[in-house]
Each structure stands twice: as structure tokens, then as C-alpha cells.
Amino acid sequence: MAARLLSGAQLSLSLAVLSILTAGIPGTLLGILAAWFGGLTDRILTSFADAVLALPGLLLVLMLAAISPGSWWALYAGISLTLWVEYFRYTRQRARITLSEPAIEASRLLGLPWHLIVLRHLAPEIGPGLLTVAAFGAATAVTAVAALGFVSVGVRPPTAEWGVMMTELLPYWREAPFLILQPIICLVVTVLSLHLSVGGLRKP
């Protein structure tokens, strides 16, 4: 049991971490790009992000899960494709504010090259909030994996995954309620600590 819980944790967390990377890096870069260039670039990227946003996260994951049921990469791809929007929106919004500040104009007039502007102005401005987005994104990913496992469209048994385990253990809730509680508690504690690590419910 403990081994299965652990391997469930490993699955969820590695998926979350990987999706932070694959969603976070392009999302952040595109956000900065949109804010930096503005105009048409901004409009195209924003429209695209809006469209992805209109497909509630789980939907895209579900559709990809349908292509390759039970496979790990479909979940991963779906989650990454959904989560990048959060990074994009956050980065774009903050970068737009920062880039419109006099300090940036001053830096340009002083001839500071773009990488120094990114390094000295944008990075410290965006960085801490980005951590929050990442923590919430990871929590979303962990929950999504479990939710899909629970409705049996995600990871398939006998792979140990918290949502799948909940489905497996639910029938025994009366005989052994602590069994079903174990994956639930694992999930709740993981999500809780991700949320708390960046200050509770304060979304950026």
C-alpha cells in the first residue's frame, strides 16, 4: 500500500514538474514576447491563448486522453498544452506593466541592451509571481491526473495512481475507511502544500 501510494506520488509529481517545465518555459517566453512587441504579435498570441482558455483545461486533457487512453504522455501533453496559458497570461500582463514604466524608457535611452532589461527589470518583477503560477499549475496538474484516473480516462490500473486507487478502494469504504482515505489524504496534502508554499489562495 505504502509503495503504491509512493509510486502514485512519484507519478503525479513527476508529471507536475515536467509540465511546469514544458508549459512554463514557452508560456513565459511567449508572454514576454507578446508584451515586448505588442501590436499584431500580441494580438495573435492573445487570441490563441484565449481560445485555449475557452477549452477548460480538463477538456483538452480529456480529448488527448481519448487519443491514447491510459497513456502517460497524453495526460502530460494535455496538461502542458493547457497550463502554458496561465504562464502566458500572467507574464504578459506583468511584463506589459513593467515595460510601460519610465524605468524601461530610461534604460532604452541610456542604451541598455534588451538582455539587461530582461535581467534587471523583468526577471525580478515576474519571478516571484511565476513561482506562484507554477505551484498552482502543479496543483492543477496533480488534481487533473487524479480526477482523470478516478473517472477511468486517465492512467489505467494496475498502475498505481491516486485517482485510480480511490476508484479501487472506494468499495471498501465501510469495511476499511482508512484505505480510501489514504490516497485522498495524499492528494489533499500535496495540493495543500503546493498552495500553502506560495501563500494560500492568493492568485497572482
Add this chain to the structure above:
Amino acid sequence: MIVIQVKALYVFAENNCLLGPISFEIQSGGVLIVMGETGAGKSLIIQAILGTLPEPLCAEGEIFVNGRRIDDLAHAERTNLWGREIACLPQEPWCALNPLMASWRQVAETYRYVANRASRAARSETEKRFLALGLNSAEPRLPGQLSGGMAQRVAFAAATAGQAPILLADEPTKGLDSDRQARVLNLFEHERSIGGALLTVTHDASVAKALDGDIIVLRQGQVVERGQTENVLVNPKADYTKSLLAADPAAWPKAPTVEHGEILLIAENIAVGRGSQILVDEFSLTLHAGERVAICGPSGIGKSTLLDTFAGSIKPIRGYIKRAEELELYSVQKLYQDPPTAFPKYISLGRNLRDVANLHRVPWERVLAYLDALSLHQNLLQRRADEVSGGELQRLSIARALTINPKVLLADEPTSRLDPITQKDTLDLIARISSTESIAVVLVTHSTEIAKKWTDNIVDLAN
């Protein structure tokens, strides 16, 4: 009759005394002006009277309104005085008006709920009041659509609709040009003439001059000097009062004119604006080395946009700007209204200066020399922008610009956030540097007073 009396008022922040002791009384129809720099504790007096001191602060002393002691009243009873016994004109009328509510409603609701008129009567009273204040076009507008002067008058109407005999005004003329200042002061005169008592807090000597009454000069919470305005203003005793009065633009000596050098920049018949909206049209200017030009006009008229166009941050919609050949890419520099926003927020000032120096291959010693010349201490460099005072920061930004040998300095209201004494020093400094380094300076300001004292070369966009 004494309308309001304050006895030995102190304001403490935990164990620190921020204000006091201060005592005064105002007769019906009387005026008390409290004058001092930003941070002198002027606003604390108003907050202490109202009972709105923010959390860790607490007041001690006795306050009487119409002979009744109010400082020991329960909060609910205290708030009952608001609008009915004591009216308060806020410092920033734009922020004090609900951004989502039409102007007239914000006045009408005072008539309705404070003066207890029927809603129809409240409406018609409001209309009358707006008419009297010259605000009739402003009725349906939202605060965001009002000019500073209009917002001030709407706030005045809203605050006084309950006909409280005491009016407290916190920096009532902040950010207003001289015409609008005069209108606000007229309103105060009117209040007095119908028997109201006025307590106003200001850093502006011209306000004190215009309102004749009692004055208290405050410095770091301590009373420096007090008396009748005509005595104190004409014949100040304390050094601090003297420097405060000297910092009033009206009292400035005229800055010396200097000879112009070669032509640096020519703007011919340019139209500037944001997006497709034209703010300033058919504007022409020729700028010479060492020349000082002031551009003035009320806010929103396009002064800053014009400056951005000179800086090359936006392109003119029509016309062109010709730069002299020796004008290099980085020869045009800018000074900003709010100095902290001109520096990176998260890194030390030293890091920022080093970045600039490295980029332009300026020896670090030269940077330090400039700092010295502007009497800036080196240990400022370890701090970040928000840890340095506004005056120092503005000088630092001048030093930063100087390190790369600019030919043109564009100054966008560079002193409007500074207190009067620092303001004067800073503008003097800019003028001095302009002549010693032969740098052309374009100064944008909303104060024609300052512009007149600073240069002869004034472009007034209002005309």
C-alpha cells in the same frame, strides 16, 4: 464664538511622538493654516480631529467642537459628527470620489442621507449647487472624466452639502494650476463668510497668503512658529519658515539667462498624440545647446506626449524632428516626474549606474565625481531606489544622465513630487548644469509660476 478648540494634542506611533504638543482654536468665520513640508505631520492633525488615524497611531489631548468634548466619544458618536459638524475636504479628490458613480449622485447622496432631504429635493439642491460651482456640465460624468479642478469642486460640494460649520482641508490645492487654486480659495472665502471655520493644511505659501488668518508652521511634528498670517509670512522669525517661504516659486530669484550654442534639434510643425488621437498640433521648436525651454499647460494637454516625441519614444503623427549630426544616439536623456519609477526596482542604484558606465565605457571614477559634484554620498549606491529620498533620487538620475554626456535633457515635471525646498534646489541644479555643461533642457511643468522664474523661453500649450 469658538467653534473648534484643540488642547495639547499629541499623536504617537507606539512610543514615538509624531506630532505635538499642539493647541489652537478657531472662531466662527476664522481660518487656521498649518504649513509645513511633506512629512511634517500636518495631515495627522486632521485625522486626529476626525478620529481616522490609521491603526498603530493614537492621539492624546482634548478636542472640543462647539464646546463639546469629542475625543473621548465612542466611535459611532464620533462618526455621527462627520458631515454634520465637521466636513473634510480630501487631499486627492480623484481618489476620494467613487470611480463608478456619476458626480451628481455623489453630491446628491449627501443631501439625501446627511441633510435628510427627499430624493427629489436632494436632486434639485445638487443641480443648484453644481450650477453655483460652475459644474453644470460635470453632472453625469464619472470622476475619471473630471479635470483636477472640477473633481476638487465636486468633492467640495459633496463634503459641504451637510452644512457642517467646520471644514478641514488637506492640501486643497495640490496639483492645481494657479487659476484653479484661486477658485478653490474663493470657495473657502465663501464658507467663511457664512460663518464656517476652516482648518487647512498645506505646503504652499501662496495658499497661506491668499487666506488671511492664523498660521502654524510645523516641522517634524513640532510647532516652529505661529501667529497671524500677515506677520508670519512677511516677517518670519524661524529659519525654517524663511526657507519654506523662499521655496515658494513666487519668491524665487529669476534664473540667469545664458547664451545659446549651436542648434541641436528642430521640430517643424509636428503633430503629436497617442494612437491616432492628436493632442498637440502644429508645434515648432528649435533647440540650441545650453538653452532652457519650459513647456507648461494644464494636465492632459499633451505636454508629456510632446516630450516623449522629442525623446524618440513615439513618432510624430505629422511633421518631422531633425536632429543635429553631432547629436548621438544617447545624447537625449530624460528626467521623470516620479524619480523612483525611473530606476530598476529590484537592484541597487550602484548596479544600475555600473551597467550604464560599463556599457558606455565610462570610468567609474568619473561617475563618482559626478555624484560628488551633486553632493550625493557614495553609500547611497548600495541602496535600492525605494530606500532613497525623492530629492536625492532625482539628483541621482541627473548624475546618471550626465555620465554619458547628454546634449539634451528632457525633464517631465521633475520636481512635482518633491517638497518645496527640495524642488527649488533641484530646479536650480538643473539650470546650473544646463549652463555649465551646455546642455539644452526642456522642462515640462504645470506651474506657470515656476516656468516664469526658471526661463524666459516658455511655451504655454494652453494658448
Add this chain to the structure above:
Amino acid sequence: MLKSLFIALAQRGLQAFFVAVIVGVVSFAMMQALPGDAAFRIAAGRYGYDMMDAAAAEAVRLELGLNRPFLVQLRDWLWTLAQFDLGESFVYGGPVSQKIATQLGFSLLLAAGAVITSLLFALPIGIAAGLSPGGVIDRISLAVSILLRAIPAFALGIVLVLIFSVQLKLFPVAGFRGFSYLILPSLTLGLGLAAVSNRVVRDAVVEAMSTEWRLFARTKGLSANVTMRRHVLRNASLPVVTYVGVQMAYLVEGVVIVETVFAWPGIGHALVHAIFARDIAMVQGTALTLGLIYVVLNLVIDITCRGIDPRSQMT
């Protein structure tokens, strides 16, 4: 003023268009990417494992034209979509639009129930917490909110069923045959929504309470109640309504999961089922509908915000 409304409409319209294109293309990709033979997959979904065999798969292949060239299939697929035709359900036959029409009502009912439930919790608690930030209500509601937010909807659903249906026998376990069936699913979704929205209400109230205009409304003589009613609540409702728009995404996701747990005959359940059955026409139809509903609901939010915020009408 009309121009800005038109721009808002156009933006949402563009969003809807992109949604349709993404769903259409992803659906077609699903069709092509299904491992193995699509005809076999679809026949399996349609006839079940007792009846499905190679012959059934051949029949499906002919019926759906899966033997045509790839590009012809893609063209026809997008062309039918462009005509607002969602096609026929691969598994159950009959137009997808007809199936969705019946299920959508149930989902909207559930969504409405959830939003109302969440407001019933979030508004009083959020306002009470916002009026005394740092107070007892504020701290308790923060702790409960953080905890509730961390509990996924389906786990919450299970717990509620075990308590209210099985132990107390107050509400039915699953299905829909009347009002009492609505309570547990609405509560499950609504609590999740309220967990965040009560904090949004609280923050909005705290912010409105600390503004200068709130203080000025008081110092010009308005009573605390009048100030609350005329200024604080009205202005605080703006971020709250905007946030409801953000919540729509959570709601749509939640509907998918909660409907499955409670055997609710809605569109989210249909989606999960269609994914099981490889009924791609249904997947496309339901995903498209969910996406478009999200766009429409957000348009409603946009318009509501414009109603509350007169500033937007002036620019």
C-alpha cells in the same frame, strides 16, 4: 459606447471561432491518431464486446467512409463543421446536436445550482470576513477555504454522498428525478467554487473598505450601512463578477467530473462516455458545446461588468 460593445462581441466571436477550429482539428486528429483501426474502435463502441467483430467493423468503415483518402476526410470533416453540422453520433446514431440539446439543459441546471450554492456561501462569509480582516471569521474562512480548495471535486462528492445519502439518507445518491437530486451535486461543485470566491469577495471588500473614496463617503456623513450599500458592495461586486467569469472554466471542468460521480445526465458525463466509446463525433460536439458555452457565459459576464462599471461605456 456601442463601438466598445461591438469590440467586446467581436473579441468573443473570434475566441469562439478559434475554439471551433481547435476542437475540430483535435477531433479529427483523434480520429486519425486512434491506435489501431478506427473502424474497429467505433464498432466496439457501438455494438459492445459481445456483438462486435470484424464484420461489424467493415460495416462501420463503409458507413462512415473511413476508406476514403485522408485529405478528402479532413476536407469533408471541416466542411460539415463549417455548416454548423455536428454530424451523427458514431455509436448511437442520430444527430449529435439532438443528443446535446437534451443533455445541455441538465448541465446548465447543475451549473446554475452550483453557482447559486457557491454564492449562498461565498457572499455572506466573504463580506463578513472582509469587514473585519484578520478577525475570527476571516481566519476560519481562510483555513476552511484553503482546505476545501485542496480537496478535488470528486473526493468531496464521495464524502458528501457517504454522509448525506448513505448515513443520513437525506438526499438521493445519483441520477436525476427531481429537485432533491440537484442538491448534492450542486453542493459538491458549489463548495469548490465558494472556496475561492469567498476569498475573492473578501479581498474585494477589504480593498473597497480601505479606499479613500470609502473613507470620504463616511466623512461626508453617510452612515456605515449606506456607505456599505451604495459604495462598498457595488464596487466590490466588480472584481467578484469578473472572477465568476474565471470560475466558469472550473465549473465546466467540475461538471465533467461531478456528473460522472453522480450519474447526472448532462453533457460532461456524455463527454466522458463518448471518450470511452470512441464516439469522436460526440466528443467533438460536446467539447465544442462546452467551449462555446464558456465563451457565451464570459460574454454575459463582460456585459454584466459593463452594466456595473459605467467607465467601460464611456470609452
Add this chain to the structure above:
Amino acid sequence: MYIYSRAVYFVIALFFSTIAIAEARKSVTIAAPWEVASYDPAVSGFAIQKLQIMENLVDADESGKLRPGLATSWRVSDDALTWTFELRDGVTFHDGTPFSADAAILALNRAWQQPGVLAKAPITGIVKVDNAVVFTLDKRFSALPAILAHATTIVPALSAFDAEGNPSALIGTGPFQVTEFTPPQSIELVRNDGYWGDAPLIEAASYLAAGRAETRALLAESGDADMVFTLDPSGFSRLADIDSVQTVAVPIPRVVTLKVNSGHPFFNAPRARQALSLAIDRDGIATAITRFPEAAAGQLFPPALNAWHDTSLPPLVHDMEAAKALLTDLGWAPGPDGILERDGERFSILLRTFPDRPELPLIAAVLQNSWREIGIELEISVANYSEIPAGHQDGTLHVALYARNYGLTPDPIGTVFQDFGVGGGDWGAMGWENAEVAQALGSIAATGDAKARTEDIAKVARVLHEELPLIPIVWYQHTVSIASGLKGVIIDPLQRSYNLSKVSWDE
């Protein structure tokens, strides 16, 4: 606190349950896992038939014995190629339209043209003659009446189709008529007072599809559903301890089997398949996974198929040593990692199964462990079940694990013929042919002679038992929970009907 919460509970309970109690005794609620999303008999026939909304020409009792349905009698011509079904007079559909040969012809022709049991019968035409339906065949086919009892051959009214001829309503002749259909979740039914047979005792019924086993168990436990079908093992044992419900487990003719590609060089010897069989711990699986120890499959055909279940056959046993010995005989020897090798080839195979029946992946995992002990490396692919017929068609399949229902029609010959006849079947033998079995099946399908049939069936059962083209693992039990107080419940092992028309509540 306790008293307070009890009081609140009482008040709320009073509010919500009074109406329910008043109505409860006149209707029955059924919960089952199968969703009903279509009006089409080809897709949803199984549910429409079970709920007794529509009926077949031929009916069957619980033992599989055929009896008249909408046809009162049937006869076959002397050459056994023409079957005539005389239709019942005076039957009306729920909407009042009369039942006629036209309706039957339309329904049967649709069923014949779509994939399904009828399409597999050697039919050349279905026509109306007077008030009778006449089938012409190109081969003798004794199972035709049994096929006409299958769920896909139920008869909807002509008015149940729209203008394009697609099914658009649930109108039949059965004892219950539909008042509300909320696809795919629920169907509300009331008694058809004009029913031609015995009218139902209860007034109304409703059907609720709940896909999750634990939801169904909760429905039973909370009393929301009076009859709940297909319980998971743990839900079943929990409900057994509750007074308000009874639980029943009925053996049904569904078998978990292992399909082996007998054409594959690893498995072409019967001894190889026997070795696989010997290495399966059926008792263990039946006890631990499906939780009915008596359901370990000693042979392919379960006792529920009494005509085909042969008690004289020795049960399949679990004997690891014997299995190893058989494989050694076949030339396999353990390699360095313990996996058998022969001529440089590792005994490593892929098992395909699917998750729709949750026990299958678990059983696959057990097989993986057991076979590892005799030196066979098993990889498991849990995917869509269409992978199995697809793998059969393209020949790539090694072994597949699934559950096969031999009781689709009251007479399993159709299914058995398909699975073990010439060429095998998608869900039957692969790469295996046996002339004796093919010939026997042919004659069973063709003749109605009881004695010859019994002998042929015994022959088929014996050969399948020895050759093991399909390796049976466990038989299925149909698990049902029934609210106490419900009388007259008959659980149909063939799963053709819930027999709702016979149940009633205790007064």
C-alpha cells in the same frame, strides 16, 4: 450537539422523504451499469428488451426454453429452408397502433442489414405472408427461433421511426411503456394496461444507469434503487450484511477466457496450451478477484448453459510441475534469466485485454506472475477491446483475455458456431481447426433432432476441453441486490429480462 444534529436531520428528512414513502410501494427502481443512449434496437435493444418495453417474436424462459412471444407459433418447411412465424392477433403498440406483420418485417429487415446475430444467419429473405413472417434460408439453420429471441430483433412500432427511417421513439408492445427517456441515464416507465399478456403488478418503474460500481452499491444501500444489477465483489459482500436488502448471485453463461493464437509456433501444440492452462490458479482467481470460489471454470461452458455443460468432463486443474514438464517435452529449456528458450527464441508473449471489466487487468496480472514461474514472460497491454478482433484479423495476436457470453441467444449454437466453426472467430478460436468439431457444429446448427444434438454437443465440449483453443478461467456470477419486501423477483441468467412484470411489493 448530538441532539441538535438529530433534530435537524429529522426535520430535513421529514421534508424530503414523505413524498417518496407515499409513492415507494407502487413502483420499482432498477439501477444497472448499462447506459441507454439510443432508440435503435441494434444499439440499445438489450436494455429495451430487459425493461419489457418491446418484445420479440420468440420469447424464452429462464432456462433458455423457447416460448411464444409476438409470434404464436412457428414451423419449418420439409427442406428446412423456409420458416414461417404466425403473428399474434389483437396486440397493440403503446401508442394504440395495431401490431402487424409490417412492423415485424421492418424491424427484422433492419436487424438483418446491420451487424448482429441476424446478419450471421444464412438468411436470403424476410417477407410477409398474410399475418405471418416468412424467412427463407440458403442453409439449414435450426437456431433461427432462438435468434429471434435476441435483443436486436425486438419489434418497435412503425411510428417509432422518423421520416428518414431512423428510430426516434421507444414504442413497443411490452407490459411497460416509456413516459420519459433521458438518454443515457434514465428511463421512466408505467404499466401498459392494454398489455396482451399478464399485466404487471406494479404501476410504474424506472431505470437508472450508473456506470460506477460503488455508486450502484450506494444506491442499493441508501434505498434509492430497489434492484441493483452487477455489484462489485466488495459492494456485494457489504450489502449482504444489510437487513434492508437481499443479495443474489446467479451463474450466467459468461466466461472469462484466454484466447490463444494456436497458429503461433509457441502454441500450435495442444500440449503447449495445456501447459498454459495448468499454470492458472483458477481457484485463487475465483476466490480473490471475482470472489465466488465455486465459479472457477472447470470447463468452457458454465453450468448455466445446462445443455452444453458436461458434468462428465474432468475439471481443469492447477499443476505447475505438470505444466513445466509439458513445456520441457516441447523442447523449451530455461534460459539464464529463468525464461524458457527454444532454438534461440525466448518464450515472451503479449497479452491483450481491456479495462471495461475491471477484473480483467487484475486477472492478467495474476497470469503474469503464475506464468513467470513456469518460465513464460508475459507482457500485458490493457487497451480498447477492439484490439482483440483486430489482432485476430491481422494475425498479430498472441493471447487475449476477455469475457465471452455464450448466452446471447437462448440457444448458444450461433455463438459457438461462429467461435469454433471453420476458420475460428474474432472472439473464438484462432489458427485452430478441428474437422470433427466443425462437422458436429454444422449438424447442431442444421437439425432439430434432440438426440443427435446432445451427442454432437458432448463431442464439441470434449474436444474443446482437450484441445483448449480457448482456455477458460472463471465463470461469471450475476450479482443482484433486491430490496426486502419486493416479491416475485426472477433473475434471468440469460439476462433477457428483469421480469419486472412479475414483481410486487409486500403489503
